[in-house]
Every structure is written in C-alpha cells, then in structure tokens.
Amino acid sequence: MVPNGWNISSIDSISDSVKVGFVGSCQKDYRDSGIPLIRTTNLKNGKLDLKNIIYVTNEFHIKNKKSQLKEYDLLIARHGNHGSACMVPKGFQDANCLNIVIVRPDLTKVAPEFMLDLFNYSLSKKLSSKAAGSTQTVVNTKEIASQVATVPPLSEQRKIAKILSTWDKAISTTERLIDNSKQQKKALMQQLLTGKKRLLDDSGKPFEGEWVEITLEKLAKYRRGSFPQPYGNPEWVDEVNGYPFIQVYDIDKNMKLKPDTKIKISDAAIGKSVFIPKETVIVSLQGSIGRVAITQYDAYVDRTVLLFQEFIVPMDKVFFAFIIQELFEIEKTKAPGGTIKTITKEVLSNFKVHIPSITEQQKIASVLINADQEIELLEQQLADLKQEKKALMQQLLTGKRRVKVDDKEVA
Incomplete structure (x- = not known):
C-alpha cells in the first residue's frame, strides 16, 4: 500500500x-x-x-x-x-x-x-x-x-533526510572516536612495551629497574596444534555434542576467541588433537598471521595455531599476549609487501623480547586492557547507533512513520 x-x-x-x-x-x-x-x-x-x-x-x-x-x-x-x-x-x-x-x-x-x-x-x-x-x-x-x-513529496523527503542525518553525524563522531582511541592505544603500546614510558607502582613512584632481554625459546614452552583440518573426516565432527575446535579464523580481535567456534569435534577425534585449557595464549600462523588471543574456554586446537603451554620465567599472560602481538607486527614490516607468508620454528626461537618485573607487567597489562575496553564500549555504541538508524529507516522510508513538515503532521 x-x-x-x-x-x-x-x-x-x-x-x-x-x-x-x-x-x-x-x-x-x-x-x-x-x-x-x-x-x-x-x-x-x-x-x-x-x-x-x-x-x-x-x-x-x-x-x-x-x-x-x-x-x-x-x-x-x-x-x-x-x-x-x-x-x-x-x-x-x-x-x-x-x-x-x-x-x-x-x-x-x-x-x-x-x-x-x-x-x-x-x-x-x-x-x-x-x-x-x-x-x-x-x-x-x-x-x-x-x-x-x-x-514522498520533496518537502517530506528533506525532513526524512534531515532526521536520518542526525544518526549519520552520531555514527561519524563515534567512528572518529574509535579511530582516535585505536591510535592512542597504539602509541601507548609502543611506549609501555618498550619501557620508554614507566608507570607508577603501588606507592606512587615510577617503576625502577632494568628490563631483561630474553629470547622466546628461553621465555616459554610452545608448540603448534597437531590435528589436521577436521572436515576431512566426517567421523571427527560432532556439531551438537562435540568439543570446541579452534582454527585461525576463530581468533577474534582484542585478544579473544569468537563466541562460538565454527567446528566442534567428536570423541573419536580427541586422541588426534591437542587440548588447551582456558586462559592459554595462542597465535594464528596462517591467514591473518600474528593474531593473538587468550582463550576463554577449554578447547582443542588446529595445527595452524601456535599455543604457549608454559612460561619458564614469571610472566603475566596479558602482558605476554601484547608483546607477542607487537613482535608479529614488527616482523610484518620486515616481510616483502608487509605480509608474513609463514613463521618457522627457528624464527620464533630467535624472537627477542624485553620484560620488566612481574608487578610492572601486570600494571602495563591493566592499562592496555582498559584501553581495549574503552574501544569495545565505543564499538558497541557504534553498533547500537547503526541498528537504531536501520530501524528508523525502515519506518521513515516506507511511510510507516510520517514526519512533520512545517510543524504540520503528515498523515
């Protein structure tokens, strides 16, 4: 009608x-x-x-x-x-x-x-x-x-467009805030993860003490997952009662896994896979190489994912996840075209990091997590604004909801 x-x-x-x-x-x-x-x-x-x-x-x-x-x-x-x-x-x-x-x-x-x-x-x-x-x-x-x-008539078109532009401005403003927050976080990471900027300890004094340089192989024990792609064998997949199976595209932004893995494996596949408990640091080695997550649940893991099983020196996992993320970003800048095609065990072993005391690690991790949470909050606000605009468009552009033109209700 x-x-x-x-x-x-x-x-x-x-x-x-x-x-x-x-x-x-x-x-x-x-x-x-x-x-x-x-x-x-x-x-x-x-x-x-x-x-x-x-x-x-x-x-x-x-x-x-x-x-x-x-x-x-x-x-x-x-x-x-x-x-x-x-x-x-x-x-x-x-x-x-x-x-x-x-x-x-x-x-x-x-x-x-x-x-x-x-x-x-x-x-x-x-x-x-x-x-x-x-x-x-x-x-x-x-x-x-x-x-x-x-x-509708031209005057009503203009009024509808004006109303929708209010949401467009709010969306644009929020997008700029997100971009600025990401740039600020990036700059903060470069300062904090290199020790150029030192935070205050619990007594209100700047942290002191030299940071220690250490290679990755002396810092942690790590390995790849060992299970091949599960969809090659139908008996290994159980989407209803199965166990979460992590692949590279399950690693989301902000160091998290996506809420639901795309594949779940059956009891028959467990013996052929590597189990990782929740709060394990993992890194993607294919696709978007260098994407890092700290797992939120127990799972099994694909061979395209690197997992850190144990730390040899005192290490805050969140701090470690951030420095690993930065290491891969640095490695990308060295690669032709800014793209890493593969990461070998030898390259990983020679990765060098600088680490402070465990208490300073925890402080740095807390600051960066807060920065991530601020970005997540803005991103949720952006998603809400887009959804509100979409609902409003559905009403206004179909005439289900009419607007006032020259302070007169259009029926």
Whole structure:
C-alpha cells in the first residue's frame, strides 16, 4: 500500500541522467597529483573515502566528460558490493570516476540525501541479489535506472533526510572516536612495551629497574596444534555434542576467541588433537598471521595455531599476549609487501623480547586492557547507533512513520 501523498517512481524518472563512468584502462594517465579519480574502493559505508585516492591528468578529465562528477551525484558500485552508494559532497569539485554508475538526481523531484538513503536502505540489496543470482559480474545502468521506490513529496523527503542525518553525524563522531582511541592505544603500546614510558607502582613512584632481554625459546614452552583440518573426516565432527575446535579464523580481535567456534569435534577425534585449557595464549600462523588471543574456554586446537603451554620465567599472560602481538607486527614490516607468508620454528626461537618485573607487567597489562575496553564500549555504541538508524529507516522510508513538515503532521 502506497502511503498517502507518495508516488511509486523509477530511479530514471527522478534523475537527470543515469550513466556509467569511464570503463577501461587508464593507468598511463595516473599521476601523483591532479584530478581525483573515484573508484569502487572509494565507496565505503555510504561515504566517499579519499584515503587511497589516485589522480589522473587534466587532459584525461577534459577528454572524458561523461565521467566527470558534480556535487550531489550518487555513485553506485557496479561490482564487488553491488549497488552500494555514496554521494559526491557539496563543494567537491573537478573529479572523474572509473567503472562506477553515476546517478544525477533531478533536484526538482528528489532530495539527493533522501535518494542516497533509499539506495543504501533497500535498492542496493535488490541490485546485489540480482547480481548474485546471475552470471554477470557487474550491475548495468538499465537495471539501476529501472529500480522503483515509493517517494514522498520533496518537502517530506528533506525532513526524512534531515532526521536520518542526525544518526549519520552520531555514527561519524563515534567512528572518529574509535579511530582516535585505536591510535592512542597504539602509541601507548609502543611506549609501555618498550619501557620508554614507566608507570607508577603501588606507592606512587615510577617503576625502577632494568628490563631483561630474553629470547622466546628461553621465555616459554610452545608448540603448534597437531590435528589436521577436521572436515576431512566426517567421523571427527560432532556439531551438537562435540568439543570446541579452534582454527585461525576463530581468533577474534582484542585478544579473544569468537563466541562460538565454527567446528566442534567428536570423541573419536580427541586422541588426534591437542587440548588447551582456558586462559592459554595462542597465535594464528596462517591467514591473518600474528593474531593473538587468550582463550576463554577449554578447547582443542588446529595445527595452524601456535599455543604457549608454559612460561619458564614469571610472566603475566596479558602482558605476554601484547608483546607477542607487537613482535608479529614488527616482523610484518620486515616481510616483502608487509605480509608474513609463514613463521618457522627457528624464527620464533630467535624472537627477542624485553620484560620488566612481574608487578610492572601486570600494571602495563591493566592499562592496555582498559584501553581495549574503552574501544569495545565505543564499538558497541557504534553498533547500537547503526541498528537504531536501520530501524528508523525502515519506518521513515516506507511511510510507516510520517514526519512533520512545517510543524504540520503528515498523515
């Protein structure tokens, strides 16, 4: 049922044009500066992300007028995250685009911000599902132009967009707080885990005493898990009554395991696996190499995971998890392309760490855990805001909930 005063409109009928940007190779025109070239990678979460922007020559820009951008243009992903959209912000001048659909709203019929919300609320899902259900790898302009939506009068569109923008601002603010908190934590780790910054002890005085340099093999006893991938033998898997089986993709951020492991193994598999009690420090050795966790539950572990069984010297596990995390980050910077392909036992044995007294370790661990908890709290706030906006969009963009325009209730 169409809400009172709303119309069913195609994207084509409320747009000045729907066209695709430049398609083809233009690397010869790339420059370190010049005209920004927007690509699909720059369309992120409904916004234009210019962190990894590339530039082209002014000659390319002038030659390719069809793909020149104007403020308020909607940019729609043709491939990858099909149908996801962002808007060229006001004041953004002289830009071109590569292999992106450009929807130029008719400003007499539709508010660009409202149209953007429409795309990211429902139209992108329709376009994505169409692409997923066919052999094509891109969404074409005809499919986008033919999409229909229920559209209210322009004044109501603007009011809806204004309301939703309040949530957008809160989301953006929280995202910036998270980014700042992560940068602050990173800087804090670099200071605290090297002894450049010393904390206060229980008496209020700075910790004293030299830190000790020690190789990993003299610090702890460690090994890989020994059990091969369980899905190779159906008898080894028991998803109902089985025991948690940890693989590299079960290691989540902030040094934790994901709440539920994807695979649980049967009694028949136990003799072929390595058991680890909860609060064991583990590290991924494949995939996202160097991701660290302290296990929250008893489990069995795959051979792609390194586990620390015992510490030879007094060691706080949380502090140790942080220094191991930093060691792998340092190792990544040494690797070609910043990627570690494998970590051998010899490399591990030669890892060197600097450690303070156990009491200073515990203080450092406490500070860094608090920093993690602050980030987790902000991330939960962000998730809540996104969920609230999603629920509000479902109400406002379908007309189930009407807004006031010029202080008059719209029925």
